[in-house]
Amino acid sequence: xxxxxxxxxxEGILDPQGEAVGSSLRQLGFAVADARVGxxxxxxxxxxxxxxxxxxxxxxxxxxxANPLIESYEIELAE
Amino acid sequence: MTAPGPRIAVVVFPGSNDDRDxxxxxxxxxxxxxxxxxxxxxxxDVGGVVLPGGFSYxxxxxxxxxxxxxxxxxxxxxFAADGGPVLGxxxxxxxxxxxxxxxxxxxxxxxxxxxxxxxxxxxxQADTLFTARCSVxxxxxxxxxxxxxCWYADEARPxxxxxxxxxxxxxxGGNPNGATxxxxxxxxxxxxxxxxxxxxxxxxxxxLGSGDGALILAALVDAARNRLSVAAAx
Numbered sequence: 162x163x164x165x166x167x168x169x170x171x172e173g174i175l176d177p178q179g180e181a182v183g184s185s186l187r188q189l190g191f192a193v194a195d196a197r198v199g200x201x202x203x204x205x206x207x208x209x210x211x212x213x214x215x216x217x218x219x220x221x222x223x224x225x226x227a228n229p230l231i232e233s234y235e236i237e238l239a240e
Numbered sequence: 241m242t243a244p245g246p247r248i249a250v251v252v253f254p255g256s257n258d259d260r261d262x263x264x265x266x267x268x269x270x271x272x273x274x275x276x277x278x279x280x281x282x283x284x285d286v287g288g289v290v291l292p293g294g295f296s297y298x299x300x301x302x303x304x305x306x307x308x309x310x311x312x313x314x315x316x317x318x319f320a321a322d323g324g325p326v327l328g329x330x331x332x333x334x335x336x337x338x339x340x341x342x343x344x345x346x347x348x349x350x351x352x353x354x355x356x357x358x359x360x361x362x363x364x365q366a367d368t369l370f371t372a373r374c375s376v377x378x379x380x381x382x383x384x385x386x387x388x389x390c391w392y393a394d395e396a397r398p399x400x401x402x403x404x405x406x407x408x409x410x411x412x413g414g415n416p417n418g419a420t421x422x423x424x425x426x427x428x429x430x431x432x433x434x435x436x437x438x439x440x441x442x443x444x445x446x447x448l449g450s451g452d453g454a455l456i457l458a459a460l461v462d463a464a465r466n467r468l469s470v471a472a473a474x
Contacts, residue, residue, distance in 0.1 A: 174392070175418070177352040193452075225309070226303055228338070230345045231392060 162206050163215045163239040168227045169199035202226055211238050245270040246464035248288040251316065253278045253296035253307045253333075258329065258441060262292045265441040268452060278310035285364045287464030288325045288470075289316055291332025293385075293439055295396050303346060303388045304334030313339060325463040326433045328454075330386055333425075333435030342428055343401070344393035349386070350418025356385040358416045358449060359438055361424050362412040365405050368427050370434040371462040373455045379412060380452040382438035386411055389417040389437040391426070401426060418450075 170176040176197050183196035204221065208214035218236050227234040248266050252259045253273045259275055278296075283289065296307035307313070313335075320326045320341055328336040336342040354402035361374065361376040363371055374380070393401075398421040401407050409425035417437070419423060425436030439455025 175350060177345065177350055177391075181352050205298065210449050225301070228305070230344055230394065231347065 162208050162211065164203065164206055164214060164218045165221060165237045166197065166202040166218060167199060167221055167235045167237070168202065168222075168232050169234070170197060171231055171233050177195050199232075203234050212237060245272045246287040246468050247271070247285065248273045248290060248459060248464050249276045249283055249286045249440070250290045250459070251276055251278055251312055252272065252291055252292070252309075253294070253310060253331075253335075253451075255296045255298055256292050256294035256331070258293035258439065259333075261281060261439075261444050262329070262441040264288050265444040265453070265460050266455055266461060268444060271464065276312065278307070278312045279340055280312050281315065282467050283312065283315045283319055285468075286319075286328070287429075287466075287468040289319055289327070290460070291316070291328040291335050292441070293330035296331055299331075299396045300339065302334075304331060304336075304338040307331075307335045308339040308372050317341065320428075320433050323430065323432050324467060327370065327460050328433070328435040329390070329439055329441065330384075330437055333437055334388065336433060337353070341433050341468070343427055344391050344420075344423075344426070345399055346388050346392040346437075347392045347418075349390050353383070353418045354387040355389070357383065359384040359416055359424070360412040361409045361438060363408070364410055365408045365427075367369065367405075367423060368431050368434065369407055370427070370456050371408055372459045372462065374459075378454065380409075380454075381450045382440055382443045382453050383449070384438045385417060386417070388417065390436070391419040391423045393420055398423070402427055409438070411444045418449060 178195040443450040443453030
């Protein structure tokens, strides 16, 4: 089962990478008020039951994929 | 004949690059420093541990995030829990934060630029294992070289650390990376684990710009010697 994890800098955490991207977009003429840069992790989990897969990926996020102090995460399960 | 110096382990991760400098600097200050590969399960009989600078695991995911799960880190955590002195320099500081041995996290520099220069620091606490050779208010010049050195903690944390005298070093005259409260180095609550972004191992010889880093490393050598002599007396 395939899971996609979206990791983002938490709200309120300064994201210099996002700021640099935002300012480049503005230089290109886009009306961008704010940009934030996160990270996508695709994992192939060996589980048949979506609930079990989600629980497993949740544990991956807590232990390694995200640092809860500075990052938030979302898990999407594909069929 | 002089007695052999206290043994200190310098942990080498894939991607560490200041390990040899740390071994050389500690050796010059009288320690018997030896590199220990991260995949080892046990620490040799040492009086202190250094997690050196560099880019362990290529800084993949987050700086320090993967190194904290290296097999040897379990032994380092046990050594720290037993009161052993542990010094994390730059990437080592990042690893200590990721491992939860020190509070906070290190974010990309606010400027988004890699900074590489001498940094003036102010000693905020002189009664730690690592600053025992310094005095409060003393100005040290020690080089920094990092892209992710902006120490961050939740809002209440810096005041709590301050109250417990855990903020040991601050940047003096300009904050090079945007660190909260100008923090350059902190200790854990017990005082035996120090993490700092500046590189004392690059500042042990005035001929190369500054000898101020030797004050911190020599204090670690003292602490390692004390720990081993206490253990030998038991």
